[in-house]
Amino acid sequence: MPMREGRAASPGAGGGRARTRASHSRESVLAEAVRLLDEAGAAGLTIRALAARLGGGPASIYWYVSGRDELLDLAADSVLAGVLDAVRAVGEGDPIDDLRTIGETLFDAIVDRPWLGAYALRDTGTQPHSLRLYEKIGEQTLRLALTPTQRFHATSAVVGFVIGTAADMGQELPEVVASGQMDREEYLAQATAEWRALDEGEFPFIHHVVDEFARHTDRGQFRAGLDLLLAGIRLQAGA
Amino acid sequence: MPMREGRAASPGAGGGRARTRASHSRESVLAEAVRLLDEAGAAGLTIRALAARLGGGPASIYWYVSGRDELLDLAADSVLAGVLDAVRAVGEGDPIDDLRTIGETLFDAIVDRPWLGAYALRDTGTQPHSLRLYEKIGEQTLRLALTPTQRFHATSAVVGFVIGTAADMGQELPEVVASGQMDREEYLAQATAEWRALDEGEFPFIHHVVDEFARHTDRGQFRAGLDLLLAGIRLQAGA
DNA sequence: ACCTGAACACCGTTCAAGT
DNA sequence: ACCTGAACACCGTTCAAGT
Numbered sequence: 476m477p478m479r480e481g482r483a484a485s486p487g488a489g490g491g492r493a494r495t496r497a498s499h500s501r502e503s504v505l506a507e508a509v510r511l512l513d514e515a516g517a518a519g520l521t522i523r524a525l526a527a528r529l530g531g532g533p534a535s536i537y538w539y540v541s542g543r544d545e546l547l548d549l550a551a552d553s554v555l556a557g558v559l560d561a562v563r564a565v566g567e568g569d570p571i572d573d574l575r576t577i578g579e580t581l582f583d584a585i586v587d588r589p590w591l592g593a594y595a596l597r598d599t600g601t602q603p604h605s606l607r608l609y610e611k612i613g614e615q616t617l618r619l620a621l622t623p624t625q626r627f628h629a630t631s632a633v634v635g636f637v638i639g640t641a642a643d644m645g646q647e648l649p650e651v652v653a654s655g656q657m658d659r660e661e662y663l664a665q666a667t668a669e670w671r672a673l674d675e676g677e678f679p680f681i682h683h684v685v686d687e688f689a690r691h692t693d694r695g696q697f698r699a700g701l702d703l704l705l706a707g708i709r710l711q712a713g714a
Numbered sequence: 715m716p717m718r719e720g721r722a723a724s725p726g727a728g729g730g731r732a733r734t735r736a737s738h739s740r741e742s743v744l745a746e747a748v749r750l751l752d753e754a755g756a757a758g759l760t761i762r763a764l765a766a767r768l769g770g771g772p773a774s775i776y777w778y779v780s781g782r783d784e785l786l787d788l789a790a791d792s793v794l795a796g797v798l799d800a801v802r803a804v805g806e807g808d809p810i811d812d813l814r815t816i817g818e819t820l821f822d823a824i825v826d827r828p829w830l831g832a833y834a835l836r837d838t839g840t841q842p843h844s845l846r847l848y849e850k851i852g853e854q855t856l857r858l859a860l861t862p863t864q865r866f867h868a869t870s871a872v873v874g875f876v877i878g879t880a881a882d883m884g885q886e887l888p889e890v891v892a893s894g895q896m897d898r899e900e901y902l903a904q905a906t907a908e909w910r911a912l913d914e915g916e917f918p919f920i921h922h923v924v925d926e927f928a929r930h931t932d933r934g935q936f937r938a939g940l941d942l943l944l945a946g947i948r949l950q951a952g953a
Numbered sequence: 954a955c956c957t958g959a960a961c962a963c964c965g966t967t968c969a970a971g972t
Numbered sequence: 973a974c975c976t977g978a979a980c981a982c983c984g985t986t987c988a989a990g991t
Contacts, residue, residue, distance in 0.1 A: 497974095499975095522965060523963090533966085534967080538975075597882075597885070599905070600904075600905055610919050613922075614918065614919045623925070623926055625938075627926040627935075629942065631935050632875075635879040639877060640878055642881070643836075643877060666838070680865075681848075681852070683862055683865065686862070691866070696867060699867035704943045705946070706945070707946035710945050710949060711942065735955085771957055773959095956989105958988095961984105963982105963983075963985100964983055968979090972973100
């Protein structure tokens, strides 16, 4: 694991002498990885494409990162710095409300960057910002009348729900939208039509909620689910 | 999309004439895919490996399936037949208890087959068993005093929590366990040690729950979170 | 109808060698 | 200390051709 502190030797800064050899830094590698991920998704982040954009060969990446997996882990974690910053002031209000605020901020970040879902908050050992975000969420439960076990479970549940739901929604649109053949509205309309075509005796629930489905937004659905979970936590805390 | 009904022309059945050309069926392709997934995980399911095990060339797979993605989708869905069967009799008890039973059964199936997490209940349009499982979960909410919108949200929340949490836990152990260098206990011990080494002033929550973390089981953690969500749903239904 | 052969256009990763 | 060149051992997918 060759992990050094990046010394920020960004090309083109200063001197003006013509460069023949490419030179990166850990920060620039991760920043470019994030840019590539934003443009092309997780599948688009290849070692070779990343190296090409940095102006070097594939092998150079391995100086900064042990492999593609670690690259994804670190790139995802680096983005959580922004989430952490956005919730820095949270923690003075009603604890449940604050949990909701943090959860929504994290959810929005993943909706913005669907590739985040699969890698955010995965390994607190290698992801420093994930660790701090987990801590931040957990701290809200310290202000609730719960046992340590209950706090641990409540925090895990919130994290699991937010990440799980967001990750699921991020990849929800199968192939069609990704390839630009269809937008979200068309997709919803088609799925709705398929649901209506099902036998009503065999699928009573589907028919019962098909109108809700047609109207739903991912964010509203997430918000409602999070509120149910938070209601359960509040009940347990007797608050 | 060349999707025909499989006609089950499994080799070796009947005649006894020596076969020179490989011959599959859609069912045998999916069954072998599941076997490969169980042995080697999602990364191990390559078109080439699958074809080799079926005794043919890679191109033959494309007769039964439009590509690797559809293969994963269908293989995952095929396994849900077992889950559906296991919960067929559920639906006569307390609705919340029945939701818990279905949720746990699905969770256990994903723990057994970690590759399931990323593909189960993803697209009701192409996954018939996922559709039926979603219907089954939703039907329990029909017996609760909720509005259609609330039923839709409750069902989505349960599905999201179960799949999300299970998927997360299925890939939770990063590299070390997969490569067999470390078992779960060692991993937990190391992570616990790292948590204890953190500054207590900066990470009060981590220190507060480190003992719980050291003792926790994935299933217990899942169960506790699901109960919090179900408590929220029960509260909303006034039951 | 269903499979083969062979190619196309990629991958991640390693490692000796260079600077 | 950090990067290049070049190779190794793979991939998914396509498509004309065969049976």
